[in-house]
Amino acid sequence: MFTLSGRMEAEQIPELKQLFDGDYRNIILDLRDVRLADRDAVKFLRSCEADGIKLENCPAYVREWMDREKD
Numbered sequence: 001m002f003t004l005s006g007r008m009e010a011e012q013i014p015e016l017k018q019l020f021d022g023d024y025r026n027i028i029l030d031l032r033d034v035r036l037a038d039r040d041a042v043k044f045l046r047s048c049e050a051d052g053i054k055l056e057n058c059p060a061y062v063r064e065w066m067d068r069e070k071d
Contacts, residue, residue, distance in 0.1 A: 001056075005033030010040035017044075020053065032057035042066055 002019070020027055029048065037045070042065045049055055049066075058066075 001028040001030055003030040003033065006035055008034055008037040008041035008045075010038060013040060013044045020048070027052075028054045028056055030056045031059060031062065034059055034062065037062050037065075042069060046070070 027048075029045075031045075037059075042062060045055060045058075045062065046066050046069055
């Protein structure tokens with residue numbers, strides 16, 4: 001389980017991708033303490049979920065944004 005907190009912005013995504021390199025089936029992201037996410041972060045979270053990473057405690061505004069991006 002990885003706990004993310006604070007701001008999630010494009011600058012952090014390459015480092016997160018490197019951390020998650022490999023088998024995504026057992027990764028859980030706890031987003032309880034994420035306070036702000038930019039568009040690149042939301043796209044990254046959508047791709048994480050599509051790859052099998054479980055998102056827990058996803059802030060409502062992030063989930064809604066992820067759902068809107070699907071359309």
